[in-house]
Amino acid sequence: MARPTVRFLGGVREIGGNKIVVEDGPEKILFDFGPSFSPAFEEYYVDFLQPRSTSPIKDLLEFGLVPRLEGLYSPEALAQADLAYRAPEFHAVFITHAHADHAGYLRFLDPSIPVYVGAGTRQLLAAIENSTSQDYGDHDFRIFHDGAPVRVGSMEVVPYPVDHSIPFAYGYLVHTSEGSFAYSGDFRKHGPRAEHSTRFFDAVAREKPAVMAIEGTRAGPDPRANLSEGGVRDHVDHILRDTADIALACTYPRDVDRLTTLYQAAVAAERTLVVSYRTAFLLQSLAGLYPAGALPLPGSSPHLAVYGRRKKRYFDYEKAFLDTALAAEEVKSHGRRYLLALDFHHFPELIDLRPPRGTPYVHSMSEPFSEDDVSDHVMHNWLDHFGLQFHQAHASGHASATELYEIIRHVHPGTLYPIHTEHPEAFQRLGPHVRLPEVGATYTIGESLP
Numbered sequence: 001m002a003r004p005t006v007r008f009l010g011g012v013r014e015i016g017g018n019k020i021v022v023e024d025g026p027e028k029i030l031f032d033f034g035p036s037f038s039p040a041f042e043e044y045y046v047d048f049l050q051p052r053s054t055s056p057i058k059d060l061l062e063f064g065l066v067p068r069l070e071g072l073y074s075p076e077a078l079a080q081a082d083l084a085y086r087a088p089e090f091h092a093v094f095i096t097h098a099h100a101d102h103a104g105y106l107r108f109l110d111p112s113i114p115v116y117v118g119a120g121t122r123q124l125l126a127a128i129e130n131s132t133s134q135d136y137g138d139h140d141f142r143i144f145h146d147g148a149p150v151r152v153g154s155m156e157v158v159p160y161p162v163d164h165s166i167p168f169a170y171g172y173l174v175h176t177s178e179g180s181f182a183y184s185g186d187f188r189k190h191g192p193r194a195e196h197s198t199r200f201f202d203a204v205a206r207e208k209p210a211v212m213a214i215e216g217t218r219a220g221p222d223p224r225a226n227l228s229e230g231g232v233r234d235h236v237d238h239i240l241r242d243t244a245d246i247a248l249a250c251t252y253p254r255d256v257d258r259l260t261t262l263y264q265a266a267v268a269a270e271r272t273l274v275v276s277y278r279t280a281f282l283l284q285s286l287a288g289l290y291p292a293g294a295l296p297l298p299g300s301s302p303h304l305a306v307y308g309r310r311k312k313r314y315f316d317y318e319k320a321f322l323d324t325a326l327a328a329e330e331v332k333s334h335g336r337r338y339l340l341a342l343d344f345h346h347f348p349e350l351i352d353l354r355p356p357r358g359t360p361y362v363h364s365m366s367e368p369f370s371e372d373d374v375s376d377h378v379m380h381n382w383l384d385h386f387g388l389q390f391h392q393a394h395a396s397g398h399a400s401a402t403e404l405y406e407i408i409r410h411v412h413p414g415t416l417y418p419i420h421t422e423h424p425e426a427f428q429r430l431g432p433h434v435r436l437p438e439v440g441a442t443y444t445i446g447e448s449l450p
Contacts (some may be wrong), residue, residue: 165397
């Protein structure tokens with residue numbers, strides 16, 4: 001019988017786009033399936049230039065942006081492609097978390113393949129679908145429970161929660177016929193749920209895995225400060241203490257930890273955090289997954305309000321907030337009362353709000369990946385035009401290089417594959433058990449390195 005194997009079909013020398021296939025005998029499992037953040041994608045598709053909805057896989061295969069795999073894609077996704085449809089050859093898909101680069105291509109998969117997710121991730125995916133243009137497709141979603149093994153033929157997959165910048169993220173420990181395979185997903189060890197990541201890697205270390213695939217987003221050159229969520233809070237507190245009028249902030253709409261931090265800072269400064277319709281809907285959608293009072297909720301949390309952005313047409317999810325939303329005139333007239341979470345796509349609201357020159361703008365997101373980042377350049381054009389004062393205050397969703405190296409030494413896997421990184425060579429300092437993966441190559445689980 002063939003020995004179990006692992007293949008990396010994405011996430012190799014790039015950020016995002018993880019697509020990992022583990023096979024053991026007749027069983028085949030796919031871990032994550034989303035687009036890459038690498039320059040390769042933007043060499044062909046950018047902004048409104050995107051694959052055609054009538055032939056998505058054909059358009060992505062043209063440039064090698066998705067793997068050429070039989071028995072994976074739906075007949076609709078394969079329309080006009082030179083890859084024939086075959087009945088599913090994959091027995092399960094496991095998603096680590098709801099970020100687009102890990103789940104964004106789910107809509108292309110054959111709907112009869114079971115998709116395993118945590119309850120929180122399933123709720124997040126539904127909320128994202130209901131408030132954006134994202135479509136994950138129809139699937140046989142199956143909910144797993146923390147630490148409870150999921151049997152897929154001869155393999156057993158154990159999900160462990162980890163700390164990341166989106167809630168309900170997981171790492172996996174996979175038991176095969178020839179040893180264990182550990183997959184970190186995306187994680188950090190400096191966030192509010194750092195103990196989750198610690199418990200996962202402790203369990204992996206006890207297992208003595210034959211193979212571990214670990215994300216290395218921040219391996220190699222990384223000028224970013226390794227702020228904790230508490231560090232972000234301290235920075236925002238200081239800014240609000242020194243601000244006599246409105247304060248502005250921007251963060252990722254699904255970073256619930258950061259939204260909670262901004263809310264707590266607003267409360268401490270006797271301000272109200274004002275969020276978008278979409279953010280309010282997300283918080284409302286997740287309410288049942290958190291203990292009472294742990295999550296700021298529109299309509300019940302006293303220092304939380306929704307910004308009434310004027311539109312010609314409102315989506316269904318927005319309509320529930322229209323009656324109580326704050327108009328621009330209210331926010332402008334009583335700026336001292338508010339911390340306004342204004343994301344990049346809401347910048348035209350500044351024309352109505354006209355904040356005083358010197359107003360702080362807290363950029364609570366990652367720094368740009370490159371000096372020629374177009375969005376970053378445009379953002380600063382707006383800030384300069386209105387005379388806003390830029391502040392960077394962000395806790396990364398990814399472990400620092402120091403944290404990564406400590407974890408690897410603690411786990412000491414038989415073979416280590418660095419993925420989700422542009423600098424896999426940064427891991428070679430850790431010893432000969434580090435192997436730099438190649439896209440599509442097949443690696444045997446349990447095989448000793450020469």
